Amino acid sequence: MKRAIGTRRLALWIGGTAIALLALATPASAHDATPRGTVSCSSDQQVVRWTVTNSQTGSGQDMSIVSATSTRGTVTGFPSKVAPGATARGTTTLPGDATGSVALTVHAHWNYDGYDLTQSSPAVSLGGNCGTPLPAVTTLGTFTAPGAIGVVGLVALGRRRRSAERSMS
CATH class of the missing domain: 2.60.40.1230 (Gamma-adaptin ear (GAE) domain)
Structure with missing residues (x-):
């Protein structure tokens, strides 16, 4: 006839197994670079x-x-x-x-x-919206014609502005 394992013996076996598992476990790493x-x-x-x-x-x-x-x-x-x-x-x-x-x-x-x-x-x-802003427009004057109103403008692009102003004079 087989004997049943006693409660005390079972508790000791479970406790010993738990201690062995904890002793063999590697510690968790807390290293982090957080990029x-x-x-x-x-x-x-x-x-x-x-x-x-x-x-x-x-x-x-x-x-x-x-x-x-x-x-x-x-x-x-x-x-x-x-x-x-x-x-x-x-x-x-x-x-x-x-x-x-x-x-x-x-x-x-x-x-x-x-x-x-x-x-x-x-x-x-x-x-994608850090591009070069649109150039500024300088108003040189306005004109009217029968049935139309317009604005003469000039895009400011450095040296070209001066030569364009001279040619319009």
């Missing part, structure tokens, strides 16, 4: 300003930026090391009429524990 981007117009270009933040805050937990690549254009300005808890900044400059989206992928490394991370930012939408 983010925002876009704005500068003259007739779109400038994407990127940030990368070192999530580690302990002394000596510097993060190295091994690479920072954009899905469009070139990334400039990031330092090679980011202090614990600090934020680094870089930029990508794109044509003013570019549309769609752009994202940043960062490969980071922490020397103190050898941890490597590749992380991408959320996509940043490009508006």
Whole structure:
């Protein structure tokens, strides 16, 4: 006749198994580079300003930026090391009429524990509306004719304006 396992013995077996599993489990990593981007117009270009933040805050937990690549254009300005808890900044400059989206992928490394991370930012939408504004029009005068009223204008384009004004005199 088989004997049933006692309640105490079963509880010890379950507890021992749980302790063994916890001892073998690897700790979760809290490393994060948090890449983010925002876009704005500068003259007739779109400038994407990127940030990368070192999530580690302990002394000596510097993060190295091994690479920072954009899905469009070139990334400039990031330092090679980011202090614990600090934020680094870089930029990508794109044509003013570019549309769609752009994202940043960062490969980071922490020397103190050898941890490597590749992380991408959320996509940043490009508006495509940072182009050259339309040239200004200077009104030179108005005229009337039977059944019509008109305006004589001149587009201001530097040297051409002066020669056009002379030829109209």
